[in-house]
Every structure is written in C-alpha cells, then in structure tokens.
Amino acid sequence: MDRAAVDARIRELIEPFNKKGITITEDTSFANDLEFDSLTVMDFVAEIEDAFDIIISMNQQAEIERYGQLVDAVHKMQAAS
Amino acid sequence: MQDNAPVSRESDGKDLFSKFDPIIKMREDLLSSGVEDPFNLVMEQVLSPTRAICNGRETILLGTYNYMGMTFDPDVVDAGKQALSDFGTGTTGSRVLNGTYQGHKDVEDALKEFYAMDHAMVFSTGYQANLGIISTIAGKGDYIVLDIDSHASIYDGCKMGDAEIVPFKHNDIEAMEKRLKRIPEGAGILVVLEGVYSMLGDVAPLKEMVAIAKRHGAMVLVDEAHSMGFIGENGRGVVEAQGVIDEVDFIIGTFSKSVGTVGGFCVSNHPKFEIMRLVCRPYTFTASLPPSVVATAATSIRKLMHGSDKRAHLWENSKRLHAGLKALGFKLGTETAESAIIAVIMPDLGQGAAMWEALLKEGLYVNLARPPATPGNMTLLRCSLCAEHTTEEVKTILDIFEAAGKKVGII
Numbered sequence: 430m431d432r433a434a435v436d437a438r439i440r441e442l443i444e445p446f447n448k449k450g451i452t453i454t455e456d457t458s459f460a461n462d463l464e465f466d467s468l469t470v471m472d473f474v475a476e477i478e479d480a481f482d483i484i485i486s487m488n489q490q491a492e493i494e495r496y497g498q499l500v501d502a503v504h505k506m507q508a509a510s
Numbered sequence: 511m512q513d514n515a516p517v518s519r520e521s522d523g524k525d526l527f528s529k530f531d532p533i534i535k536m537r538e539d540l541l542s543s544g545v546e547d548p549f550n551l552v553m554e555q556v557l558s559p560t561r562a563i564c565n566g567r568e569t570i571l572l573g574t575y576n577y578m579g580m581t582f583d584p585d586v587v588d589a590g591k592q593a594l595s596d597f598g599t600g601t602t603g604s605r606v607l608n609g610t611y612q613g614h615k616d617v618e619d620a621l622k623e624f625y626a627m628d629h630a631m632v633f634s635t636g637y638q639a640n641l642g643i644i645s646t647i648a649g650k651g652d653y654i655v656l657d658i659d660s661h662a663s664i665y666d667g668c669k670m671g672d673a674e675i676v677p678f679k680h681n682d683i684e685a686m687e688k689r690l691k692r693i694p695e696g697a698g699i700l701v702v703l704e705g706v707y708s709m710l711g712d713v714a715p716l717k718e719m720v721a722i723a724k725r726h727g728a729m730v731l732v733d734e735a736h737s738m739g740f741i742g743e744n745g746r747g748v749v750e751a752q753g754v755i756d757e758v759d760f761i762i763g764t765f766s767k768s769v770g771t772v773g774g775f776c777v778s779n780h781p782k783f784e785i786m787r788l789v790c791r792p793y794t795f796t797a798s799l800p801p802s803v804v805a806t807a808a809t810s811i812r813k814l815m816h817g818s819d820k821r822a823h824l825w826e827n828s829k830r831l832h833a834g835l836k837a838l839g840f841k842l843g844t845e846t847a848e849s850a851i852i853a854v855i856m857p858d859l860g861q862g863a864a865m866w867e868a869l870l871k872e873g874l875y876v877n878l879a880r881p882p883a884t885p886g887n888m889t890l891l892r893c894s895l896c897a898e899h900t901t902e903e904v905k906t907i908l909d910i911f912e913a914a915g916k917k918v919g920i921i
Contacts, residue, residue, distance in 0.1 A: 468886065471658055475679065484692045486653075487668075487675040 435481075435504045439496075442476050455497030481507045536859075543860065545867045548878040558582055559770075559898045564875055572893045572907060573877035577850045578739045578820055579898030580770030580810045590771075593805030600800045605632075606787060609798030617808040621777055624811050625746055625761065629783040632775045632804070634796050636735055636764030637663040639774030642792035643731065643760060644702065645671035652698035655689055655723075657681065657714070659707055659885045661733065673700070680707070680885060683718050690726040699728035705748030706736035709884050709892070710843030711851030713741075717752040724757055731760040739768030739814040740821055740850055740897075765807045768814060773799050773807055820897040824850055827895045827904050834908040839921040843890065853879075854891040854911075861918060862889035868914035874907060 430438075443453065446469055451462060459465045465473065474485050477499075483506045485493075493499050541547060546565065555563040559579035560571050580586055593613055603609035614632060621630035633639040644667030648654045652673040656664060659680040668675045676693075678685040686701070693699055701723040703714050716732065723730045734747030742750030745768075749755040759780060765773035776786075787793060799807075825847075832847035835854060843853030856862030859880050866878040869891070877894070881887040899907075915921035 466887070467882070471677065471679070475685065478692070479688065482692060484674075484676055484689060487677060489674075 430504070430507055432500065432504045435507065436500045438480060439477065439500055439503065442480060443473070443496075446473050453496055455495065455500075457496040458494055459496070459499075460494065477503060483507055540859065540863055543863070545863045546870060548863055548866050551870075551875070556581075560896050560903065562875070564870065567870070567873055569870065569873050569875045570899075570903060570907060570910075571875050572895070572899075573875050574896070575736070575767040575894050576770060576896050577736075577824060577894065578768040578770070578814060578817060579896045580768065580813070583770070583810065583813065585813065586770065586806045586810045589809035590802040590806040594802040597801035599802075601798045603797060604794055605798045606794050611798075611801055611804070613801045613804035613808065614798060617773075617804040617811070618775075620808040620811040621763075621775055624744075624815055625755075625777045627761075627777040628779045628781075630775055630777045631783070631786055631790075631793065632773055632799065633793055634774070634799055635772060636762070636766055636774035637666075638792040638796065639762050639764070639776050640664050640733060641667045641670060642790040643762060643776050643786070644668060644700070645792075646786065646790040647729070648673035648698070648700045652700065653693050654700045654702060655686060655693075655728065656702040657686075657704065657707075659709065660702060660704065661708065661735075662883075664702055664704075664733065668702075681712065681714055683715055683722065686719060687722050687726075690722065690728065693726070699723075699726065701728045701730045703730065703732050704736075705732055705734040705741065706849040706851065708736050708851060709879060709890060710853045711736075711847075711849045711892075712844050713748055713848045715752075716748055716754050720749075720754040720757045729759040730757065731762060732758050733762045735762070735764045735767060736849060736851060738763050739817060740824055745814055745817060745821060765803075765810075769807050769810045771803050771806045771810070773803060817897075824895060824897040826901070827897070827899050828852065830901070830904050831893065831895060831907065834904070835911060838908065838912050838915065840911070840915065850895045852893045852895070854893065856889040856891060857920065859889045861920060862891060865914055865918045865920060866891060868917050869910060872910040872914055874910045874914075 478485055481503055493502055551564055553562040553564050559576045559581050562569055562571055597611055601609040618630040618632055633642060640663035648671050650672040653676055654668050654673045655676045657680055658677040676689050678689050703719055706713055720730055732749050737747040739745040741748050746755060749758050760776055760778045763775050765771045828847040828850050832852050836842060841855040856865060862878060869876060877892040879890040879892050884890055
C-alpha cells in the first residue's frame, strides 16, 4: 500500500472520531485540533491497528502528535510487516 | 546596559507549576460549591477496622480496603509491639545491605507458605513491587501487553523500563489475543493483568487470558492486591479461584489491604527468581520495612490462611450491599458482586462530591474516585467492605445511602 492509499484508509477510519467535522490536513493535531482524550485515542488506535494488522505501541503513540506523522508511521509499519 | 546581565524571564506568571493550572481550577471549582474537601479528610481517632472519628463525627468506614479487618487483631498487634521492643523502630538500610532482619525472612517464608510457591520477595510498598518487577524483567526489545485500566504502579513500571507498551481494551480477551499475534517472532513478552480491578470491582477472565498468553509464549504477571485473603479457596486470589495459579509466572500483592499494614511483594516459582534481589532497583535502593511492620504482616498472613469463616462473611456483606444498592436504584459498576469492592456510578463530579459529603455527614465514609484516575472518566463512590462489618452495619449503610441519595436527588 502506498502512502496515498494509507492516507485514504486512515481518513475513512478517523471519520467517526472527528466529532466536530474539522478539515484534516497533514498538520492537524490530535490533542489540540481534534481534541482527542485518552479514551478516544485508545479506540482510534485500536481501529487503525486492526485495519492494518499492526501494533502502534504507547511508546510510538507518544511520538505521533499530528495527522501526517500518523500516516508516515502506519505507512512504514505496514510496509515492513 | 550590561550585556552579561542575567536574562530575566517574561514575567507572565508562568513557571513549572503552570501545567497544574487545570487541576487547581477543577479543585477550586469543586470546593467553591461549599462541599467538604473529599481529598483532605482527617481521621482523628480510629476505633476499629470499621469505625473512626472523622472530622469530629463517628463514622462507619466503607472505603479502606481493610478487607479482612486485621488492623486491630490482638495477635497481630502483639507481634508488632514485640518486634518494636526487640528490634527497634527501623532498619535504616537496604534489604541487600543492613536492612534484612529475621522478620524480613520470616514474612517471606509466610508468603511462600500462603501461596505455596518457591520464592517471595518483599518490597517497601505495593507500588514499588510493581514498579520494580515490571521495569526490571521487561527490557529493550521486549513487549508488555497490559489491560488499559491497569493501576498507576503498573503504568509507571512500564514507563521506567524500556519495553514496548501495548495496552488492550479492558477485560477484552479478543483484543488481547490480536495484539499478542502481531508481536514480532522471537520478542520477549510480559502480559500484565489484575485479578480484581479496583475502580469498578470487576474480576478479570484470567482462565481464558492466561491460557492465550501462554499459547503465545508470554510470561504472565497478575496483580492480586484486591483479592488476597478473600478470593479463592485459600485466599490466594482470582488466579486460585479460576484455577490458573500454576500457570502464572508472578503474583504481585500488597500488605496494605487484607494484611492490614504496609509493604508489597512478588511471589514466583521461577528457578532464577532470587537474582531479582540484585538487579531490581526499587528493591535495592530504598530502606527496608521496619521490624514491627514485617512482624505484623507475617502474623496476619499466617492468620489469613485460616480465615475461611471471615471470607464467607465478607462475601455475604458484599452481596448484601450490592443487592441493596441496586434495589434502591443506584447505578453500579458490576451486574453482581464480583469482589469486596462495590462501585456506585455518579452522574458527574459535582453530584458525586455532594453525595460523598451527604454520606459523610450521615456518618459513612466511602472513597470518591474522579477522572482521570477512573475508567471512562466516570465519577465513582467506591465502597470496600470489611469482614468485620456486621450484617446490621450493612443495613445501616444502606439506610444512609438511601437518605443521602434522596437528599442529593440521585435516586
């Protein structure tokens, strides 16, 4: 799966979590723009892990603040698995 | 102007404490509503495991985790007094230097007898037991798979080590297995579970979870802090009740609940377990427990082995309180009583604090638990029963809940 395909899939997955329907860009911040709390993060991460059959550990989650970083990380992980 | 003058920071009132502003505000908002501070209660006198004078009032204690009521047991108290006279007030040293007395060996022997296991290691607190064991055994390149609702001491143990941390949805067997399947071949895996989760008082499906963890080659650690002395035929915990005690690699426990004093421990049958004493920093780099504490713990643990009547009465209490609160119309954390913790779910923090205060004024103490310590950001009134609560006291407790609940308008 190339980066664009990963991006498209994650956009689908994020839809139900984007309660305020904001426009998502590479720079969108999960904590500040999307206002994800720790519970939402857990559910959202679980969706992505299941969709791509990967693990995003808490250590890795701590490094991911913005949407573009998530797409990069998932793209890299699913390519490796 | 001197160029080398110290640069003064922008004085907008910001400093390292600014990050605590949201929690300071939350607290101020709560107290400005006029309620008694739920996190600043002083017990002026403690009359028994179930009674104290709190803020000037005689109060029934229903939030102490003193499940087996050992804190005033005459044999336990005498053992402590004797050790205080014979060995002094403290060890002033680490377990690996001058801090291991006869009493420390004796309490470890008592734990080995209690759990029928080969090794026991006593820490200065339960928090340090989790911190030390988890951070030491799971290192760089290893994976820790844990329930998302794990206790703070488990998370802190994870954070202190270098392993990859993989949480799964609370008590969700399938979510746990999916994550285990995705871990790279050959990586070391530690699965961390709790017997009883202290916020809602619910029990883990350990039978299934331990079997799955073992199938994936993981080592399993179970924190049985809230079940020791009470759950399982011999009070060894949920691992015993569900028949998996021989499959788990480590049991973590505490002296600060059923045992009735303070301290933490890990028991294990692992043949190399004793090396932990030299490599586990929260064990090594702190002073050992005072002689009186280990003496009370050893005596209490040996008495708990023969506590089946007390266990039966505690179960009765727990079931009676659960059924009574449910009948009154309160929303509870579990469908039936699964442990000695009954969690009453409050609509929000404001009403939870009001209810907590109303209960206290009627002479009942429970724990108020609030976000972010709670699952789902719930506000909870956590009740923990004691084997020393009488059947009449449980009735009184229900009457107080009814009066307070009506006053606050929750039922």
